[in-house]
Amino acid sequence: MLKILLNKLCIVTMSDFFEKSDLSRSDAENIISDTLQKCDDGELYLENSKSESILLDDNKIKNSSFSSDLGFGFRAISDEVVAYSHSNEISKNSLRQSSENLRSTLKSSQGVYNHEIPKSNKRYYDNINPIDQKTLNEKVEILNNVNQYLRTKDKNVKQVTANFLGEQKSIEIIRSGGETLTDIRPLVRFNVTVMLEKNGRKETGVYGIGGRKSYDAYLKNDNWKNVCDEALRIASVNLESKPAPAGEMKVVLGPGWPAILIHEAVGHGLEGDFNRKKTSAFHNLMGQKVASEGVTIVDDGTIDNRRGSLTIDDEGTPTEKTVLIENGILKNFMQDRLNARLMKTRSTGSGRRENYRHIVLPRMRNTMMLNGNHTQDEMIKSVDNGIFAVSFGGGQVDITSGKFVFNCTEAYEIINGKIGSPIKGATLIGDGPSILKEVSMVGNDMMLDPGIGTCGKAGQGVPVGVAQPSILINKMTVGGTKL
Amino acid sequence: MIKDQEYLSEKATYCLDLAKKLGATDSSVVVSNSISETVNFRNKKLDESYRSDNLAIGITTYIGKKKSTISSSNLLKENLDTLIEKCIETTKNTPEDEFNSLPDKDLLANEVKDLNLFDNNHIKNEEKIEYLKRLETSASVNKKIVNTESSFSEDKSNFILANSDGFCKGYKDSSFVASSVTVAKDEKSMERDYEYTNKCHLKDIKDAEVLGKLAADQTIRKLSPKKIGSEKIALIFDKRIAKGILGTFASAITSSAISRGTSFLKDKINQKIFSDKINIVDKPDLLKGLGSRSFDLEGVKTETLNLVEQGVLKHYLIDTYNGKKLNQKSNGRCGGTSNLYFENGNISYKDLLNANSKCLYITETIGHGSNVVTGDYSVGATGFLIENGEFKYPINEITIAGNFKDMFKNITLANDLEFKYATNSPTMMIEGMVVAGK
Numbered sequence: 001m002l003k004i005l006l007n008k009l010c011i012v013t014m015s016d017f018f019e020k021s022d023l024s025r026s027d028a029e030n031i032i033s034d035t036l037q038k039c040d041d042g043e044l045y046l047e048n049s050k051s052e053s054i055l056l057d058d059n060k061i062k063n064s065s066f067s068s069d070l071g072f073g074f075r076a077i078s079d080e081v082v083a084y085s086h087s088n089e090i091s092k093n094s095l096r097q098s099s100e101n102l103r104s105t106l107k108s109s110q111g112v113y114n115h116e117i118p119k120s121n122k123r124y125y126d127n128i129n130p131i132d133q134k135t136l137n138e139k140v141e142i143l144n145n146v147n148q149y150l151r152t153k154d155k156n157v158k159q160v161t162a163n164f165l166g167e168q169k170s171i172e173i174i175r176s177g178g179e180t181l182t183d184i185r186p187l188v189r190f191n192v193t194v195m196l197e198k199n200g201r202k203e204t205g206v207y208g209i210g211g212r213k214s215y216d217a218y219l220k221n222d223n224w225k226n227v228c229d230e231a232l233r234i235a236s237v238n239l240e241s242k243p244a245p246a247g248e249m250k251v252v253l254g255p256g257w258p259a260i261l262i263h264e265a266v267g268h269g270l271e272g273d274f275n276r277k278k279t280s281a282f283h284n285l286m287g288q289k290v291a292s293e294g295v296t297i298v299d300d301g302t303i304d305n306r307r308g309s310l311t312i313d314d315e316g317t318p319t320e321k322t323v324l325i326e327n328g329i330l331k332n333f334m335q336d337r338l339n340a341r342l343m344k345t346r347s348t349g350s351g352r353r354e355n356y357r358h359i360v361l362p363r364m365r366n367t368m369m370l371n372g373n374h375t376q377d378e379m380i381k382s383v384d385n386g387i388f389a390v391s392f393g394g395g396q397v398d399i400t401s402g403k404f405v406f407n408c409t410e411a412y413e414i415i416n417g418k419i420g421s422p423i424k425g426a427t428l429i430g431d432g433p434s435i436l437k438e439v440s441m442v443g444n445d446m447m448l449d450p451g452i453g454t455c456g457k458a459g460q461g462v463p464v465g466v467a468q469p470s471i472l473i474n475k476m477t478v479g480g481t482k483l
Numbered sequence: 484m485i486k487d488q489e490y491l492s493e494k495a496t497y498c499l500d501l502a503k504k505l506g507a508t509d510s511s512v513v514v515s516n517s518i519s520e521t522v523n524f525r526n527k528k529l530d531e532s533y534r535s536d537n538l539a540i541g542i543t544t545y546i547g548k549k550k551s552t553i554s555s556s557n558l559l560k561e562n563l564d565t566l567i568e569k570c571i572e573t574t575k576n577t578p579e580d581e582f583n584s585l586p587d588k589d590l591l592a593n594e595v596k597d598l599n600l601f602d603n604n605h606i607k608n609e610e611k612i613e614y615l616k617r618l619e620t621s622a623s624v625n626k627k628i629v630n631t632e633s634s635f636s637e638d639k640s641n642f643i644l645a646n647s648d649g650f651c652k653g654y655k656d657s658s659f660v661a662s663s664v665t666v667a668k669d670e671k672s673m674e675r676d677y678e679y680t681n682k683c684h685l686k687d688i689k690d691a692e693v694l695g696k697l698a699a700d701q702t703i704r705k706l707s708p709k710k711i712g713s714e715k716i717a718l719i720f721d722k723r724i725a726k727g728i729l730g731t732f733a734s735a736i737t738s739s740a741i742s743r744g745t746s747f748l749k750d751k752i753n754q755k756i757f758s759d760k761i762n763i764v765d766k767p768d769l770l771k772g773l774g775s776r777s778f779d780l781e782g783v784k785t786e787t788l789n790l791v792e793q794g795v796l797k798h799y800l801i802d803t804y805n806g807k808k809l810n811q812k813s814n815g816r817c818g819g820t821s822n823l824y825f826e827n828g829n830i831s832y833k834d835l836l837n838a839n840s841k842c843l844y845i846t847e848t849i850g851h852g853s854n855v856v857t858g859d860y861s862v863g864a865t866g867f868l869i870e871n872g873e874f875k876y877p878i879n880e881i882t883i884a885g886n887f888k889d890m891f892k893n894i895t896l897a898n899d900l901e902f903k904y905a906t907n908s909p910t911m912m913i914e915g916m917v918v919a920g921k
Binding site for chain 2: 062063064065070082083086089104195201203204246247277279359395398400403404426429430431477478479480481482483
């Protein structure tokens with residue numbers, strides 16, 4: 001294993017991007033420095049990514065696909081104005097054309113380039129190519145086993161979808177003056193969706209695992225069976241579910257993935273761009289109490305091998321653990337270089353982009369609520385009438401009004417301190433700036449999500465993580481159909 | 484300049500020939516190029532300029548009933564050689580699927596129709612800036628507007644789809660999109676809303692002043708919203724939300740959802756799923772239509788489908804693979820619908836507002852609360868309370884929920900259909916849904 005790793009280390013070297021091009025590294029450096037001369041910031045971002053998807057659906061291997069993507073994005077910033085140009089062709093001509101495009105936008109630029117960028121030697125994942133570490137036949141075999149296992153285990157299983165998604169992304173950032181920063185990022189995901197049908201009723205269950213390691217790190221010891229069991233369990237619970245209630249009530253959230261609540265309710269609202277533009281419901285709340293005492297929320301890019309972790313962000317800044325809310329008080333926003341400069345603070349290593357086709361935006365990494373000292377049991381016992389939500393599909397937020405939703409996929413009623421029947425999936429809606437003040441108990445059972453989250457903003461999807469302990473929310477609107 | 488047909492066809496032919504040489508029994512390839520130029524404004528000043536030049540190629544190779552695909556943005560010969568080799572290798576190692584095949588030859592499109600989808604006009608960034616200045620000046624007239632963000636983009640694209648049965652066709656299209664997002668503020672609240680215009684031809688886009696004013700007006704009227712109690716109440720969906728409900732219907736009748744059994748509309752063909760008055764049409768040959776096309780993603784010709792006639796479901800959206808599974812021929816809907824719309828109802832917008840003494844008018848929904856398997860629907864919503872046909876006050880932080888099977892039967896449509904998107908609906912009323920609030 002070690003040997004394989006050492007061999008792989010040599011495959012992608014820094015000169016790769018210029019190897020088959022008429023553009024030499026020094027040509028590129030000259031064009032970059034000339035273009036960014038009177039700009040405040042900017043860089044050339046080069047990216048080479050390889051990804052695969054192998055899908056089993058309806059008893060068959062439906063799709064095996066491979067994709068390779070190569071390109072650059074050239075960015076110039078003057079004061080508040082960002083000019084961006086990207087292309088798939090890494091050539092002298094193409095880079096010059098982009099340069100002209102940027103210059104024509106920023107004609108009257110009078111900035112002074114900020115050469116400063118923090119450095120760190122820490123890495124949060126290994127330099128591996130997960131796609132090559134497992135053969136297609138091995139992947140196909142596991143997918144077929146998943147299908148057979150689920151269909152044998154429960155005769156009500158009517159549909160199974162399972163897939164492998166693997167990726168290796170190599171990036172290089174060249175700044176004015178030639179400073180170069182690189183990163184090689186592995187990412188894998190393994191998902192299972194199962195549909196059950198019983199007495200004419202259909203329900204689905206979804207589960208998955210993943211992160212920045214090899215497939216085998218997640219699938220060893222037949223761990224795929226646990227993924228199947230969890231998807232099947234969720235679907236089975238939903239087969240017995242009754243209509244969800246409609247109206248305001250107490251809500252207990254389980255640990256782990258339900259932290260989508262934090263991502264939607266406060267996470268997006270604390271991204272630097274919306275606060276610089278004063279369009280976030282949080283923009284004037286810095287230093288103020290935005291959550292109950294005992295609530296601490298961090299955004300952490302430095303957890304080993306996590307889906308949302310990054311060694312450096314997409315501007316080259318090393319990532320960090322940023323405290324957003326400490327014991328209820330708003331402490332920091334998440335910043336990229338542009339918004340940090342304009343707000344007179346520092347980048348938190350949160351500048352991210354989906355790929356070279358997109359501009360950098362401040363984004364979340366792994367957003368987590370830290371442990372308190374209550375037990376989940378205590379929370380449930382304290383509720384006379386409410387719901388216990390364990391699993392979620394996704395969420396969305398209107399950062400200006402602060403209203404956010406998230407959709408539960410596994411939930412139960414709570415009656416007189418006891419967990420009752422499962423209820424159908426429903427949307428929960430709340431108000432971001434006030435919801436965390438309604439948190440009356442924070443659990444001691446913090447869990448990370450299983451590594452499957454993708455966050456969308458301005459048309460860009462980036463991998464993220466969430467984590468939280470169980471929490472009790474005093475009052476939230478549950479969007480069921482039962483009045 | 485976007486790459487011309489000749490360049491794209493040459494790349495496509497090269498790939499088909501090489502795939503054949505390396506052992507593919509069949510293959511198909513799509514090569515495309517798109518160039519997009521966008522200018523973004525914020526608070527009457529230039530904020531971003533963006534130029535995007537995208538080349539893309541997707542190749543599918545078959546060896547008998549085995550199939551695999553690759554895609555790339557790198558069209559250099561050397562890279563294509565490596566990728567096609569890899570694709571053939573993967574195909575060999577992928578299990579057979581009896582339904583894998585190219586489309587039937589007799590279903591392939593014979594012609595590229597002239598649907599007037601391309602406008603050769605190019606607008607310089609200076610002109611975009613001038614448009615956005617006018618837009619934002621108009622959007623920020625009212626003092627309550629505290630932030631304006633607007634955008635103007637021009638897209639041009641060209642593609643070639645080719646397969647080893649001799650199909651090789653493609654065409655150019657263009658789009659001009661302007662949008663305005665405004666934020667309004669008063670003592671009690673801060674709200675955001677938007678308006679946009681998207682056309683194939685430059686001369687058809689909305690006037691800048693009109694667009695800015697619409698966005699501002701729609702935002703200001705949302706200020707100081709109230710939360711209402713939970714109840715069963717008639718809902719009126721603004722056109723921009725009603726089209727989403729039609730979109731969910733379309734995703735529930737795709738042949739893949741039907742053949743996999745994962746749709747609440749499975750086995751509903753020739754059954755009544757809407758009320759008598761509802762007709763749904765998918766029309767691919769609308770001139771300048773945002774969803775118009777001469778053939779689908781596989782090259783199969785597309786004709787108008789009356790998907791729902793007098794409430795009865797008449798067609799699924801069928802592609803080649805799932806069609807074979809369902810024992811039906813493709814109707815040219817690989818990739819989904821084209822210009823999909825509800826035909827007009829026979830009641831005016833005003834009469835629709837007056838149909839109930841009290842109802843909610845929904846202007847925005849958030850969340851992904853449509854479950855195509857069960858038909859369950861639950862989303863967050865924003866809108867207005869309407870009493871006796873009058874807009875009373877804005878409401879937010881509510882959810883609306885129901886099940887599509889019931890919702891579809893309770894739809895009443897106004898007669899105000901317009902073709903603003905690829906999927907369009909007149910203003911829609913649905914009775915019997917549940918609102919959750921306080």
